[in-house]
Amino acid sequence: MKFLLTSAGINNKSIHNALVDMLGKPIADSSALCIPTAMYGHPWVGPGVQTWKFISGNEESPMVDLGWKSVGVLELTALPSIDKSRWVPLVKETDVLLVAGGDALYLCxxxxxxxxxxxxxxxxxxxxxxxxxxMVMAPKIGEFFHGWTPPSGSDETLGLVDFAIFPHLGHEMLPENTMAAAESWAAGMQGPAYAMDDQTAIKVIDGAVEVVSEGHWKLF
Structure with a gap:
C-alpha cells in the first residue's frame, strides 16, 4: 500500500501533485472512501458539525472536496456489526482512503x-x-498526543511505517506545538520521528520515504 501522510490534508500544489502521481491517474477518474472515525474520539472535532464538514467536504483542509469520481463513507465503528462481504470488496476496489484527523488511539x-x-x-x-x-500508521504516538485511552492503556499504534509523526508544527491555534515540544516528544520515541507543519506531507511507497513540503519540517 502507498501512504501519503499529511498534517492538514492536500493543501498545496506539491502535496496535490504527489497524490496524483501516487494514484497514477487523474483525481476525476478515481474513487474514494472517507473515514471519519478518528473524529469521534476527540473532544474538539466530533461528533457533530465537524464530522459532517469532513464527510461533505465543507472544511478548510482539502480531502473529500478534490473532485473525485465518487466518494463514499466507511465508518469503522459500524463494520463489526455487518458482514465483511458487504464492505471488504468495496475497500478492495477503491482508489484512495481519505482518513480524517481526531484521536489516533481511538482510530487505531x-x-x-x-x-x-x-x-x-x-x-x-x-x-x-x-x-x-x-499518526496512526506509526509504531506509537507518544505521551504528548495521548488523549482517548484504549483498553490496553498503551500509546502503540499500527506500525505500518517505521517512524512517528508530530503534526501541526507551529500552528497558531496550537501554541503548544512548538519545535521545542517536538524535540522533547522525539526524545521519548524509539526510531525516527518527524515534526511537520500543515504545508508538509510524507510519501511512503514500498518502504521508501520522501518528504513533500512547501513549509517546515524536521527529522529527529
Whole structure:
C-alpha cells in the first residue's frame, strides 16, 4: 500500500501533485472512501458539525472536496456489526482512503476492531491520512498526543511505517506545538520521528520515504 501522510490534508500544489502521481491517474477518474472515525474520539472535532464538514467536504483542509469520481463513507465503528462481504470488496476496489484527523488511539482501536488494520497491507489503494489519520500508521504516538485511552492503556499504534509523526508544527491555534515540544516528544520515541507543519506531507511507497513540503519540517 502507498501512504501519503499529511498534517492538514492536500493543501498545496506539491502535496496535490504527489497524490496524483501516487494514484497514477487523474483525481476525476478515481474513487474514494472517507473515514471519519478518528473524529469521534476527540473532544474538539466530533461528533457533530465537524464530522459532517469532513464527510461533505465543507472544511478548510482539502480531502473529500478534490473532485473525485465518487466518494463514499466507511465508518469503522459500524463494520463489526455487518458482514465483511458487504464492505471488504468495496475497500478492495477503491482508489484512495481519505482518513480524517481526531484521536489516533481511538482510530487505531477501531481499525483493529473492524478488521481494516489487517486488510490495509494488501490494498492497492492510496492511503491519505490527515493528522491523527497519519499518526496512526506509526509504531506509537507518544505521551504528548495521548488523549482517548484504549483498553490496553498503551500509546502503540499500527506500525505500518517505521517512524512517528508530530503534526501541526507551529500552528497558531496550537501554541503548544512548538519545535521545542517536538524535540522533547522525539526524545521519548524509539526510531525516527518527524515534526511537520500543515504545508508538509510524507510519501511512503514500498518502504521508501520522501518528504513533500512547501513549509517546515524536521527529522529527529
Amino acid at each position: 482501536h477501531w481499525m483493529r476492531q473492524s478488521g481494516l488494520a489487517d486488510l490495509l497491507p494488501s490494498l492497492r489503494a492510496v492511503y491519505v491520512g490527515m493528522s491523527a489519520g497519519s
